[in-house]
Amino acid sequence: MNETLIGVECRACGYRAHPYQSYGCESCGATADRLIEVALSGSGTVTSSAVVHQQTERSAEVPFTVVAVVLDDGPFVRGVLSSVADASLRDAKVYARFDHEANDFRFALRDEVPSRA
Secondary structure (H helix, E strand, C coil): CCCCCEEEEECCCCCEECCCCCCECCCCCCEHHHEEEEECCCEEEEEEEEEECCCCCCCCCCCEEEEEEEECCCCEEEEEECCCCCCCCCCCEEEEEEECCCCEEEEEEHHHCCCCC
16 A cells, blocks of 8 residues: 555646545546646644544444544545544644554644654
8 A cells, every 4th residue: 555645636726635536626527637646745634533432343443533634735634543532633733644554544643743763
């Protein structure tokens, strides 16, 4: 799996979206030939969050926190936070990182940025 968060940008109107898709622009309706694949920064701001305590599938351990994030480079995305948060995360700064164990992206709070030694 690609470890870069990939989205799509419309060459007609500049709209960016995630995940990548090739159907056409969600904003202006331009056809798929006007879309290009773009790497997204993964940094953004939480607009809402919720802690999941029960789920029907056993694919993830509960509890876990889901977040809605507006990325700094445009798209609105939903994802799972790498840690469980009990308090409101509204306006918290997060970044997307690839989680090898889950084979997917997870969001982490900005203060959880790993130090570079």
